[in-house]
């Protein structure tokens with residue numbers, strides 16, 4: 001019972017106890033476990049003991065509840081645990097600019113507002129340089145502090 005608490009083990013737990021000959025011993029064990037379970041702050045239920053001496057226990061996992069009290073979902077990745085890489089965002093931006101250029105040419109080029117990691121990426125890879133050369137225009141990259149790393153704004157200058 002102490003180990004269940006220490007490790008915060010939850011769900012359906014089956015404990016294989018040493019064989020007991022008498023029914024009375026099994027009942028003593030169950031009674032003892034039920035006594036101990038009262039000291040567990042997490043709801044623990046000693047369900048039964050099978051003829052083979054397997055004790056079935058159900059226990060709520062408390063850590064999940066505690067976590068949800070202490071933490072809230074990450075506003076950046078919304079619980080995914082990851083965000084799109086600067087490379088991926090850069091490719092999306094380049095595709096958007098290409099699409100925009102096919103609709104109407106921006107005489108004075110574009111200004112792109114991005115997260116600083118995306119700005120760094122855009123300044124180092126060839127995507128925008130190639131686009132600028134292809135459509136004969138300037139593309140200015142501006143890092144916006146606090147911007148979501150997956151978001152960007154493409155401003156057409158004309």
Ligand SMILES: [Zn+2]
Nearest residue numbers: 074076077081
């Ligand atoms: Zn996150």
